[in-house]
Amino acid sequence: MKGYDRKTIGDLLEGALPWQQTKQIMSSYKDDDRFLKALAAHQMRVPWKARILLPLGENLYIVLKEGQRVVRCSCGFVFGDASRNWKLGAVVLVRKTRQELEEIYPHADVCDGNWMELREFICPSCATLLEVEACAPGYPIVEDFRPDLDAFYSEWLGAPLEDASGEASPNEHGGSSLSQPPDRNT
Amino acid sequence: MKLAHMMDGHRASKGPLADQLARSERLFASTGHYAGLEDLELRQADPLRFETVHMKLRAFCVSAREMARRISASPGVREVGEMVVALYTPEGDAVALSNGIMVHVHTMSRFIKWMIRNEYEGNPGIAPGDIFANNDAFIGTVQVPDVMDVIPIFHEGRLIAWAGAVCHELEAGGITPGGDVALAQERYAEGLFVCAEKIGVNDTIRRDYVIRCERNLRMPIYWVLDEQAKVAACIYIREQLLELVADIGAETLVSLCREFIEEGRRSQLARTRQLTVPGTYRGHAFYGHITSGKPGFQALGDPDWLYAIPIEMTIGVDGKIMLDFEGAQPWGYHSMNCTPAGMDGGMFVTLTQHMNYEGMVNAGAWLATELRLPPGSWTNPDRETCATATSWALLLPAFGVFQRLLSRGFLARGFVEEVFVGQVNSPMIEMGGINQHGDEFGIAHFECAAAGSGALAIKDGLDTAYVGWNPESDMGNVEIWEQEMPLLYLGRSILPNSGGAGRFRGGNAFLSTWLVSKTDELRLVTSEHSSRVFDNAGMCGGYPAPTCQVHRTVRNSNIAQRARNRLPLVHDLGPGQDRLASRLDGIHEQTEGPFIAAPMKSGDIFTHSYNGGGGYGDPLARCPKLTLTDMRNGHSSRRHAEVVHGIRFLESSESELAIDWDATKQARKSMLRNRLERARPVSAWLSEERQRVMSRDFVPEVRKMYAAAMRLSPRFAAEFRQFWSLPSEFSFEDTGAGKDPSK
Ligand SMILES: [Zn+2]
Numbered sequence: 001m002k003g004y005d006r007k008t009i010g011d012l013l014e015g016a017l018p019w020q021q022t023k024q025i026m027s028s029y030k031d032d033d034r035f036l037k038a039l040a041a042h043q044m045r046v047p048w049k050a051r052i053l054l055p056l057g058e059n060l061y062i063v064l065k066e067g068q069r070v071v072r073c074s075c076g077f078v079f080g081d082a083s084r085n086w087k088l089g090a091v092v093l094v095r096k097t098r099q100e101l102e103e104i105y106p107h108a109d110v111c112d113g114n115w116m117e118l119r120e121f122i123c124p125s126c127a128t129l130l131e132v133e134a135c136a137p138g139y140p141i142v143e144d145f146r147p148d149l150d151a152f153y154s155e156w157l158g159a160p161l162e163d164a165s166g167e168a169s170p171n172e173h174g175g176s177s178l179s180q181p182p183d184r185n186t
Numbered sequence: 187m188k189l190a191h192m193m194d195g196h197r198a199s200k201g202p203l204a205d206q207l208a209r210s211e212r213l214f215a216s217t218g219h220y221a222g223l224e225d226l227e228l229r230q231a232d233p234l235r236f237e238t239v240h241m242k243l244r245a246f247c248v249s250a251r252e253m254a255r256r257i258s259a260s261p262g263v264r265e266v267g268e269m270v271v272a273l274y275t276p277e278g279d280a281v282a283l284s285n286g287i288m289v290h291v292h293t294m295s296r297f298i299k300w301m302i303r304n305e306y307e308g309n310p311g312i313a314p315g316d317i318f319a320n321n322d323a324f325i326g327t328v329q330v331p332d333v334m335d336v337i338p339i340f341h342e343g344r345l346i347a348w349a350g351a352v353c354h355e356l357e358a359g360g361i362t363p364g365g366d367v368a369l370a371q372e373r374y375a376e377g378l379f380v381c382a383e384k385i386g387v388n389d390t391i392r393r394d395y396v397i398r399c400e401r402n403l404r405m406p407i408y409w410v411l412d413e414q415a416k417v418a419a420c421i422y423i424r425e426q427l428l429e430l431v432a433d434i435g436a437e438t439l440v441s442l443c444r445e446f447i448e449e450g451r452r453s454q455l456a457r458t459r460q461l462t463v464p465g466t467y468r469g470h471a472f473y474g475h476i477t478s479g480k481p482g483f484q485a486l487g488d489p490d491w492l493y494a495i496p497i498e499m500t501i502g503v504d505g506k507i508m509l510d511f512e513g514a515q516p517w518g519y520h521s522m523n524c525t526p527a528g529m530d531g532g533m534f535v536t537l538t539q540h541m542n543y544e545g546m547v548n549a550g551a552w553l554a555t556e557l558r559l560p561p562g563s564w565t566n567p568d569r570e571t572c573a574t575a576t577s578w579a580l581l582l583p584a585f586g587v588f589q590r591l592l593s594r595g596f597l598a599r600g601f602v603e604e605v606f607v608g609q610v611n612s613p614m615i616e617m618g619g620i621n622q623h624g625d626e627f628g629i630a631h632f633e634c635a636a637a638g639s640g641a642l643a644i645k646d647g648l649d650t651a652y653v654g655w656n657p658e659s660d661m662g663n664v665e666i667w668e669q670e671m672p673l674l675y676l677g678r679s680i681l682p683n684s685g686g687a688g689r690f691r692g693g694n695a696f697l698s699t700w701l702v703s704k705t706d707e708l709r710l711v712t713s714e715h716s717s718r719v720f721d722n723a724g725m726c727g728g729y730p731a732p733t734c735q736v737h738r739t740v741r742n743s744n745i746a747q748r749a750r751n752r753l754p755l756v757h758d759l760g761p762g763q764d765r766l767a768s769r770l771d772g773i774h775e776q777t778e779g780p781f782i783a784a785p786m787k788s789g790d791i792f793t794h795s796y797n798g799g800g801g802y803g804d805p806l807a808r809c810p811k812l813t814l815t816d817m818r819n820g821h822s823s824r825r826h827a828e829v830v831h832g833i834r835f836l837e838s839s840e841s842e843l844a845i846d847w848d849a850t851k852q853a854r855k856s857m858l859r860n861r862l863e864r865a866r867p868v869s870a871w872l873s874e875e876r877q878r879v880m881s882r883d884f885v886p887e888v889r890k891m892y893a894a895a896m897r898l899s900p901r902f903a904a905e906f907r908q909f910w911s912l913p914s915e916f917s918f919e920d921t922g923a924g925k926d927p928s929k
Contacts, residue, residue, distance in 0.1 A: 038600025
């Protein structure tokens with residue numbers, strides 16, 4: 001199905017498109033060139049030039065920077081190699097006391113901090129709240145999404161990524177898709 | 187159950203259907219195509235006929251459902267639409283389905299295949315005019331109230347299809363009234379089971395079966411008339427189908443149905459490749475179950491549980507979606523276990539909403555996906571006598587995770603309009619005793635079919651209008667519910683701030699406040715209400731919805747006196763207030779988690795709240811105008827706007843509030859600074875947390891959760907130890923963890 005213009009896609013990404021038009025897009029057949037148009041819209045939105053390979057969240061991208069695939073905040077902060085869970089490069093605010101929880105849940109029955117804590121993963125540079133984990137204390141940090149970028153570009157888009165130039169692709173670090181463990185000695 | 191086990195399994199078949207089923211499975215295993223169809227010849231030869239016949243089959247199902255809803259006596263079916271109708275191949279694969287509770291399209295498939303595998307062709311026989319019913323989740327349904335009927339459709343002596351229908355019953359005759367039998371701790375307390383039983387011949391339901399229903403249910407009129415409705419729906423489909431066969435021929439119809447399924451499989455794979463990105467996705471939800479000190483619960487296992495529900499989703503290069511529940515908790519002596527059929531149902535209803543909304547949804551979608559359900563876990567119990575009556579309590583949080591995982595794929599691919607933070611639990615209230623007419627009764631209150639939805643990436647979630655299990659969610663009219671139960675509504679009001687915060691907030695929930703009326707014995711029970719933990723999550727910086735609400739009751743209230751004195755009554759709790767406490771005299775009680783207590787009587791007050799959805803994006807990025815509108819509509823309190831969103835207002839009367847844009851900007855700046863001051867590098871936090879894990883410094887329920895998950899899953903145990911750099915012998919076993927109920 002034919003695509004929409006770049007401005008429409010940009011407004012859609014921002015949540016700024018009028019509802020009638022959004023609804024129309026939701027109810028129509030999907031546009032085949034969406035990914036590339038969305039990438040272009042994202043690229044215009046961020047204040048840096050490095051090539052976006054994949055959006056990971058509202059404000060997170062996998063970016064090609066100096067030949068390396070890294071996770072980057074829309075503000076420009078680099079969390080590290082895309083093969084590592086970006087959350088490990090963030091700062092975290094953990095809420096588990098009633099007082100801390102009621103800052104987010106005024107007038108509500110909140111969770112019991114002994115059973116569940118909220119972990120707010122925050123960009124150390126722009127302070128944007130990037131992800132909230134609600135889990136039992138002690139639960140390993142989750143890597144939300146590890147895309148198979150090479151297969152995506154080569155098999156699904158038919159345009160293989162040529163950045164690798166002998167470097168390991170993100171998936172070859174393999175192993176568990178949980179995050180890397182913390183350093184025992186720190 | 188043991189006998190059924192002996193009869194189950196793939197063995198030398200007896201009967202043409204069994205041969206057909208075995209052949210179909212062999213062909214799929216060897217070719218990867220449904221029924222071995224590498225080419226869709228009929229589609230290629232006549233694409234117009236292909237589409238037309240498919241549309242007709244769907245229309246038969248939709249019309250049958252609408253007609254049947256008029257026969258039902260149950261407000262669950264009539265008002266809320268708790269019904270689905272579908273058409274199956276002779277082997278039991280779904281071809282076309284109506285709208286409604288699409289969960290059951292695949293569970294019925296399991297039921298039909300179960301009968302074929304268990305040699306029903308020999309005894310009790312499968313003949314024209316036969317009616318088979320089932321509500322046994324280990325044969326193929328989700329929970330005891332989901333009663334399904336199927337009929338074989340014959341043409342010139344050959345079985346060419348099955349028609350099937352499911353209604354969710356409002357009363358199942360279990361240990362507690364209603365259908366989601368909250369107190370059931372094992373199968374024997376769940377109520378009336380119909381285990382793949384031939385309940386009728388010659389298109390007529392057997393009288394002795396109806397008598398059994400009448401003598402074992404608190405409110406047989408719902409169940410029995412629903413049976414009539416379902417059988418009518420199935421017969422309607424049969425008559426329509428045979429007319430179509432007269433037109434196009436039986437052979438063509440059967441072949442077309444197979445092609446529809448292979449086409450459905452291909453379109454599911456293609457849709458995944460179109461909308462997502464291959465890779466590994468992970469997420470989790472939690473559920474807390476508190477029964478300590480509550481009346482009726484037997485001491486069979488730990489009274490209080492914390493359930494972790496981790497899911498890993500893999501999207502392969504071929505477009506196949508695989509969900510892996512490794513790390514799930516073992517099944518337990520409660521009603522929240524789920525069978526593989528129920529898990530299929532959760533998967534199926536989610537896929538139909540998010541990927542297969544264009545119509546070609548059938549068994550093919552199921553063939554393009556895979557569930558890995560660890561044996562012995564609540565997702566795949568290794569004891570078929572465990573209870574599953576409230577399996578939605580864990581299913582809904584689980585498939586809410588699935589919705590968020592899929593949404594990460596949609597987001598990465600640029601299809602932000604499809605991003606959806608997902609479904610939440612729908613706490614249910616059920617009751618029995620003596621109704622306002624002096625009769626015994628029992629019913630499940632289905633206004634829970636209207637929770638708040640998770641947010642979207644482009645707008646707020648739906649308020650009081652969505653549940654995952656019925657995409658056409660409807661709370662039903664107050665007046666209808668009041669006819670069916672001895673309760674009068676004092677209010678049904680939006681719960682402000684009950685959606686999770688975010689740039690786009692989760693949909694809000696509502697709270698009902700009832701006055702018990704004209705009865706001395708009203709037994710109230712609730713279920714699917716998480717305690718101590720939020721059983722949902724936000725996404726991309728959005729927060730989970732606050733879903734730990736308690737029930738508030740007032741016994742022997744003075745409301746009648748207040749009414750006589752023309753004093754204000756209590757229609758809701760009010761944000762940050764407790765109008766029950768401030769306005770009513772009587773015995774005030776608060777109950778955490780499932781409500782079960784001594785019967786209530788006229789003059790007592792009961793409140794029950796439902797769940798809002800999770801939020802999306804950073805709440806400090808929310809457009810203040812959206813929140814101002816929320817405040818004007820009672821969706822948000824001023825305090826919430828200020829502390830969560832950093833919005834500041836120009837001082838003016840409450841009705842003419844205006845945003846102070848400069849002050850808002852400043853407040854948000856300072857809140858961002860405050861975040862960075864309070865937050866710590868993840869690495870520093872992890873090394874401190876590691877000490878806590880090493881010393882197992884958690885409450886018993888958390889320790890038991892880890893012990894049970896690590897015992898059941900060596901992979902989870904290894905990953906847990908690896909993440910925290912723990913010695914290979916580390917476990918939670920030495921901390922007094924409860925015994926594994928499955929051992
Ligand atoms: Zn940033």
